[in-house]
Amino acid sequence: MRDLAKRFEWVKPRAVASADGLPALDVPAAHLAVFAVALRDEWGFDLLTDMAGCDWGVDADPGSRFGVVYHFARSNGGALLRVSCLAGPNEGGDAVVLPSLAKDFASADWFEREIFDLFGVSFEGHPDLRRILMWEEYEWHPLRKDFPLAGREAALPSGDAASMGGGLDRVAVAPMEGGPFVSAEGGGSPRNGEPRGADQSWADDRGAGENRCDHV
Amino acid sequence: MSRPSTDFGQAGTDNGEVVVTRLDAAINWVRANSVWPMPMGLACCAIELMGSGGSRFDISRFGMEVMRFSPRQADCMIVAGTVTYKMAGIVRRLYDQMSEPKWVVAMGACASSGGLFRTYSTLQGVDRILPVDVYIAGCPPKPEALLDGMLLLQEKIRKEPSAKMLFRGRGD
Numbered sequence: 001m002r003d004l005a006k007r008f009e010w011v012k013p014r015a016v017a018s019a020d021g022l023p024a025l026d027v028p029a030a031h032l033a034v035f036a037v038a039l040r041d042e043w044g045f046d047l048l049t050d051m052a053g054c055d056w057g058v059d060a061d062p063g064s065r066f067g068v069v070y071h072f073a074r075s076n077g078g079a080l081l082r083v084s085c086l087a088g089p090n091e092g093g094d095a096v097v098l099p100s101l102a103k104d105f106a107s108a109d110w111f112e113r114e115i116f117d118l119f120g121v122s123f124e125g126h127p128d129l130r131r132i133l134m135w136e137e138y139e140w141h142p143l144r145k146d147f148p149l150a151g152r153e154a155a156l157p158s159g160d161a162a163s164m165g166g167g168l169d170r171v172a173v174a175p176m177e178g179g180p181f182v183s184a185e186g187g188g189s190p191r192n193g194e195p196r197g198a199d200q201s202w203a204d205d206r207g208a209g210e211n212r213c214d215h216v
Numbered sequence: 217m218s219r220p221s222t223d224f225g226q227a228g229t230d231n232g233e234v235v236v237t238r239l240d241a242a243i244n245w246v247r248a249n250s251v252w253p254m255p256m257g258l259a260c261c262a263i264e265l266m267g268s269g270g271s272r273f274d275i276s277r278f279g280m281e282v283m284r285f286s287p288r289q290a291d292c293m294i295v296a297g298t299v300t301y302k303m304a305g306i307v308r309r310l311y312d313q314m315s316e317p318k319w320v321v322a323m324g325a326c327a328s329s330g331g332l333f334r335t336y337s338t339l340q341g342v343d344r345i346l347p348v349d350v351y352i353a354g355c356p357p358k359p360e361a362l363l364d365g366m367l368l369l370q371e372k373i374r375k376e377p378s379a380k381m382l383f384r385g386r387g388d
């Protein structure tokens with residue numbers, strides 16, 4: 001870590017320590033590609049084990065709303081390193097961009113497609129940046145904080161949609177209440193409505209009247 | 217079945233020479249005892265479906281062990297798992313490719329109603345695109361529950377007016 005900070009003056013340890021004790025660094029997007037290659041070639045972090053997209057909320061400053069957390073591992077010696085990088089706005093100002101690591105770490109290819117799909121972060125230099133989970137014509141990035149969990153009305157994926165029977169013609173907003181998972185009367189929270197949960201220790205770490213899941 | 221069957225009778229001077237039956241009973245007897253399922257395994261429920269095929273639960277006791285991965289060779293689609301909108305069209309197309317007569321079993325909460333996935337990506341029950349014959353509760357249903365559901369399906373098949381349908385196409 002000290003070597004890294006000496007070599008790259010823009011590398012900063014994260015202000016808040018990771019709960020799991022992993023060393024974590026902040027790296028500016030402009031230097032990410034250089035940094036990742038140096039990590040791999042000089043420090044032996046040859047494996048990009050995970051990439052996680054982050055949305056810091058609609059109130060965040062547009063330039064620092066979206067970020068990606070990278071997890072690098074050293075296959076020889078077993079060290080782990082966490083690197084956080086905020087995505088900057090592009091010229092249009094609305095999208096968010098990061099340099100792609102797909103050329104240097106093969107595993108980044110699909111991770112980046114997933115983050116592009118669900119968070120709308122685009123990766124500059126990615127060889128094939130398409131959606132990977134949602135279908136190509138889908139209009140939104142569903143893991144953004146301003147996207148409702150229930151989804152929005154949308155057109156069905158093209159192709160097979162035409163052959164669909166049963167009157168399904170659109171993607172519907174998922175119902176948040178009713179259906180097979182109905183709490184008992186007088187519930188409000190699942191905790192009150194599901195008496196069988198009450199005697200389980202995992203459900204008992206708060207006062208009996210409190211709603212653990214009042215967002216439901 | 218606990219009730220005495222009236223599907224088969226014996227006739228003739230010497231008992232046993234001739235067996236009489238109704239056409240429906242004969243056709244349904246054949247169909248119900250050789251259901252060829254198509255495992256539409258889409259998520260965790262598929263693991264229990266595989267468990268049902270193993271020696272411990274042994275779905276072949278009921279004549280249903282011939283799992284076919286081609287819709288052309290199957291007559292009962294077991295939808296085992298979460299159906300996303302992206303997958304829905306493919307599930308429907310596979311169903312369309314199965315030849316008549318055909319049945320659909322919705323295995324587990326996801327296939328029956330979307331289950332715990334009240335989300336943007338999940339079809340809220342496969343019955344929005346397919347005619348489901350049997351719903352099996354559970355997340356996932358145990359193999360016993362699957363077998364119970366399949367026995368229910370057999371019951372249903374045994375009551376179908378198959379002979380009439382032979383000449384009219386399936387009446388749904």
Ligand code: SF4
Pocket residue numbers: 259260261262296297298323324325326327331332354355356357
């Ligand atoms: S019902 Fe439960 S076990 Fe079955 S596919 Fe859905 S989540 Fe998985």
